Amino acid sequence: MFTAISLSAGLALVVLSSVFAGHVNESVAWPSAVVIAVVYASVFRDGFGALLTAFCLGLLSAALVGGARGPMLLALLPVVALTMGARGRLQLQSVWGAVGWVVPMSLVFDLVFVSVMALFQPSASVGARFVVQAPVTALLSGLFALPYIALLARVEPLLREQQERTTFLGT
């Protein structure tokens, strides 16, 4: 159930981000919604939930930007792996911890994405834009991650408590 919640919230975030990004000049950096949602799922869900979220949101994001589904999925994979590997050691399971982790993960995502694109689709020259936009995108992602993660971190315990109460009364 909670995987579905984070997946739905991630879908909503990606769609909303895409909708509002349409009104912004393309030269302006824009926060990476998919990274925010995947980092959240990777911090607060198990491996299956994180991978499922990354898979669905990666495909959706690729569709919304007009292709590059393969590079998108591959770029999200290290985000999931690094986050799940670091969440115990770096105590990421707090709002500020997760928000702070979004910034380096955004950089990792952009770096891998650009690398994969350079390797497999050299015609799409996105390397120059990476240098300029990736740091700004990472910072904006961290900024926009705060309300998203804070909201879900507040809602989910309430839902969990309600579910436990229902289960207890049912038994």
Add this chain to the structure above:
Amino acid sequence: MFFEILKRYRTSWMLLVYVLVAFGLLLVERRHDEPGVGVLGGLAVQATASAQDLTDYGTAGLGDAWDRYVDLVRVNQENERLRAELDRLREEHTRLLGVMQQNARLRAMVGFTDAWPTLELVPARVIARDVTSWFRVSNLRLDVDAARVQPGMPVVSSAGVVGYVASVEGRYAQVVLAVDPRSSIDVLVQRNRSRGVLEGLGTRNAYDARIAYLLRRDVVEVGDIVVTSGMGGRFPSDLVVGRISAVVSRDFGLFQEVVVEPAVDFSRLEEVFVVVGEDR
């Protein structure tokens, strides 16, 4: 049994599917130059595009409202600027009107000095008026030759006789107007040279005077011009005093009652001359 195994290793097979799909898509997209998004991707794009249209409509409305607000602020600022400009122009207009009126008065005064070359005149400015109901007195500030001004000297304007100097204090002089009850000026009716004495009535709401000692047999009419006679030595002769505004003739007595409207508008008097001498 199969589902239990599937559930137990769900992370592993999810990872496997993930990697396979990712590389598969990578290879497929590498073969085709044109990127594809698939059926589900197409649906997602359509849904997002519809949402973009809605938000576009909303942001356009917000943009219009903001533009209107900015326009309003600009209009307000321009309004303030134009109001200030209007105030400045009004003040300038008033000042220029004053200058034009002063110019006309000074022209008249120059005309007066040209018409009376035998008179020695000292210009003066009216700075205050006594508005008591009994006396008609003005205070003057003398522009030049204050030392030459003495009590008793006549004061005139371009329109005619004003009065005489009652006292002099430094550069300031007090003038008893011709319409003051204490004033008496020997005058003539210009048309038939009938003689009398002009005395102020000192009425509360008017600057009227009357001619005393005008014989009943002298025929005078309303509108006749009254001038100074030159008798008594205070006022030069033939200076305009006013015009007859009312005549009351009786069947008895030696004299008749004649009311004179002064030629000088005392309520608007600003510049005058003090006659300090006369070349005869």
